[in-house]
Amino acid sequence: MLSVSFYEKVLAVIAAVPAQSVWISGSVVEHLGNAASDVDVFVAVEDRAAASVLPLTKINGNFDILISFVEGRRVDYEFWSQDEILRIAARLHAIPLNDAGKNILNQLSGSDTDFVHRLKTGWPVMDKARFNEIQSWFDFNFYKDYLVANTILYVDDAFDDTVGMFDNKDIDCAALRARFTVEMSVDVLLYSNGITNDKAKYRIKKLKTLGESNDFAKDVYNRFWQLQSKIPGSLKGKIAYIQDALKFSSEIIESVQH
Incomplete structure (x- = not known):
């Protein structure tokens, strides 16, 4: 200090x-x-x-x-x-x-x-x-709830975009949009736990800190790092990445909503 x-x-x-x-x-x-x-x-x-x-x-x-x-x-x-x-x-x-x-x-x-x-x-x-x-x-609890609800809208939009791009065989765009979906989903998790700092540059650090006291967040951190740090170069790898990213996003949102 x-x-x-x-x-x-x-x-x-x-x-x-x-x-x-x-x-x-x-x-x-x-x-x-x-x-x-x-x-x-x-x-x-x-x-x-x-x-x-x-x-x-x-x-x-x-x-x-x-x-x-x-x-x-x-x-x-x-x-x-x-x-x-x-x-x-x-x-x-x-x-x-x-x-x-x-x-x-x-x-x-x-x-x-x-x-x-x-x-x-x-x-x-x-x-x-x-x-x-x-x-x-x-009311900071209300503010937290607003951030969660607002960011879920971004998740839903990015998720739908990814599916549409994937169905249209626009795999490169779908992979990048899937990564954004994951990022927004992690923000939802952070907000739901009262971490209302919305600076993306600190996302990974905030998630790692949360994982020190939250087993689910710790697992999310490990998987998020893998999804965030590298998108495979091959077509087969990108398809697997997209599927994994969307599944990961769905698990986070389901956990928050329940």
Whole structure:
């Protein structure tokens, strides 16, 4: 973990901002990153004007960004207004998860899901009480269920694509689509176990960690590595790969749903 002096220097950079709460999040907090990983700092402010006292690096549609360096390490500060945080909470809880007739695909944007996860896993370094209050605006179990349901839609689409390509004898495309089906299926397993980090670059590491306490996930890890790392070059090998990948995907989804 980072030192106390590092956190003090992180806060010193934004000392001029009337922040409601500040929390550290991202790969470093989740033990997914490394010594060169950026540090992500989230700053809750009453309104976006609060951050204007700083030389902002980027102004986004929903939040503002300041990139700085502390002890030679890059630190990304994101400034989120109270209204925007509440809007994300409202969008999340308005998703009709229990209505089969309603579309739930991608009801949250990438920045929405990133914020919710970073709030869920954050470590407060300023005003813990306010941080806890902001967390209370979100039902993280509901968020987990949304990620599972949303990603299953991707699995279903990729699975159907693979079958269609296979039947059409488009074996190369079917093999690649089968690999994507497997990737999405593994994400469903991770989400269902409360691992809501959606960064694909950490998929294998998240799965390996889950496998340390979950026998099914441990088996999934071993099989996933084989399916992910190599698609056979021969036609016969590709056909066997596709069949194995689809069977593997079905087993994961069945396990999650039951």
